[in-house]
Amino acid sequence: MPRSPRPRTPSRDLALVAMFTGVVAALGLVPAFTPPGFAVPVTAQSLGVMLAGAILGARRGALSLVLLLTLVAVGLPLLAGGRGGLGVFAGPSVGFLVGWPVAAFVVGWLSERAGPTYRLPWGIFANFVGGVVVLYALGIAGMSLVLDVSVPAAAVATWIFLPGDLVKVVVAALVARGVHAAYPGLLVRRREPAPAPEQQAV
Numbered sequence: 001m002p003r004s005p006r007p008r009t010p011s012r013d014l015a016l017v018a019m020f021t022g023v024v025a026a027l028g029l030v031p032a033f034t035p036p037g038f039a040v041p042v043t044a045q046s047l048g049v050m051l052a053g054a055i056l057g058a059r060r061g062a063l064s065l066v067l068l069l070t071l072v073a074v075g076l077p078l079l080a081g082g083r084g085g086l087g088v089f090a091g092p093s094v095g096f097l098v099g100w101p102v103a104a105f106v107v108g109w110l111s112e113r114a115g116p117t118y119r120l121p122w123g124i125f126a127n128f129v130g131g132v133v134v135l136y137a138l139g140i141a142g143m144s145l146v147l148d149v150s151v152p153a154a155a156v157a158t159w160i161f162l163p164g165d166l167v168k169v170v171v172a173a174l175v176a177r178g179v180h181a182a183y184p185g186l187l188v189r190r191r192e193p194a195p196a197p198e199q200q201a202v
Contacts, residue, residue: 016056016186020064021071024048024100025078032080035160039092039147040139042161043080047168049100050131053107054123054176057187061104069097095142099135106130111176112187118180123173131172132165 027048032041053061068078077084079097089097107130114122136158143154180186 013060017060017064017067020048020052020056020061021067024052024065024068025071028078028080030080038157038160040096040143040158040161041080041093042164045080046096046100046103046131046135046165047172049104049135050107050127050168050172051175053104053109053130054111054118054127054172055179055186056108057112058105058108061108062101065101065104069100072097090146092143092146093139094146096135096139098142099138102138103130103135106134108187116185116187118177118187120173120177123176124169127169127172128166131169132162136161 024045027044030044032043034041049065052064055061056064072078072084072088073086075085079088088094107126110126110129111118111123114126136155140151140154140158143149143157144151147154149157
């Protein structure tokens with residue numbers, strides 16, 4: 001049976017942020033694959049980005065990715081292929097990396113708009129908008145700048161990622177639905193508007 005929601009506390013929020021930083025880092029253990037002729041590797045870590053937003057919501061999901069990128073920047077090899085250090089932010093994948101917290105925030109924000117009950121169709125939509133549309137837009141912009149190619153050329157170079165990312169969109173939504181069914185209250189509930197003065201009891 002579903003558990004009753006637990007009250008949100010700063011320590012619990014911090015623990016969840018740290019946990020999902022670890023989840024995304026663990027997905028980096030899945031070997032990266034760089035297809036011939038492509039500059040950006042295919043990794044499993046974008047699945048963790050979608051999960052962070054879909055499960056933790058906008059603020060905590062984004063913070064978990066900010067923490068991960070901070071650890072990467074100081075040299076920890078937490079990216080797929082054991083990559084780490086400031087040098088990774090000078091490569092063609094910089095737009096995708098910088099886009100991780102933004103994508104998690106968008107996924108989480110959209111997921112929160114549906115209310116405390118996670119619905120699968122809306123979850124798939126949220127993951128697609130944040131984890132594909134937003135992330136690809138930032139990734140393509142980064143590739144265009146670093147590789148000094150046009151935006152259309154950079155966009156064409158990302159087609160190899162799309163089939164796998166569409167699968168991740170659905171997988172992340174299915175996992176999130178199961179987590180929210182077992183642990184309700186993880187997503188921030190929208191506040192009800194305060195009653196107007198004339199509606200208050202006299």
